[in-house]
Amino acid sequence: VHTTLETVDYALGREPSSSLDRTPHYCKKKHGGFAQFVWRMICTSRVSAAVVLVALVYIKRAKPHLRITAERWACERIFVGALVLAGKYLNDKMMKNIIWARCSGIFEHRDIGRMEREMLDILDWDLSVHEEEILAHQKYLSA
Secondary structure, three states: OHHHHHHHHHHOOOOOOOOOOOOOHHHHHHHHHHHHHHHHHHHHHOOOHHHHHHHHHHHHHHHHHOOOOOOOOHHHHHHHHHHHHHHHHHOOOOOOHHHHHHHHOOOOHHHHHHHHHHHHHHOOOOOOOOHHHHHHHHHHHHO
């Protein structure tokens, strides 16, 4: 949740949070709803911890290249795009976009395809992941 919200703040051109207050600006007003959305997506899709970790790597990697102009659903779109790509990258047989849409409860299957393509463009189609990238996020997921 924090990684996505921090990335969205950055992409919206907001100043980074101070060291005293590590909560991103966007997070302050949206944290609870977005956290519930993330929890629902992970539970209903039944993705593995590995998929979540790879999605976090993709979100972090995308951060310097993102430019967002509209806040509405920005966090959800970034998270879902990364989660779908991670799931498809790690699993030979993964859910179809219509199932991802049902898991989200807010997006249509065409939206999922668009998020997937946008994230692929942002990542320059480089979906490879290195062990140190995953380990950087594992301690937070384990907690």
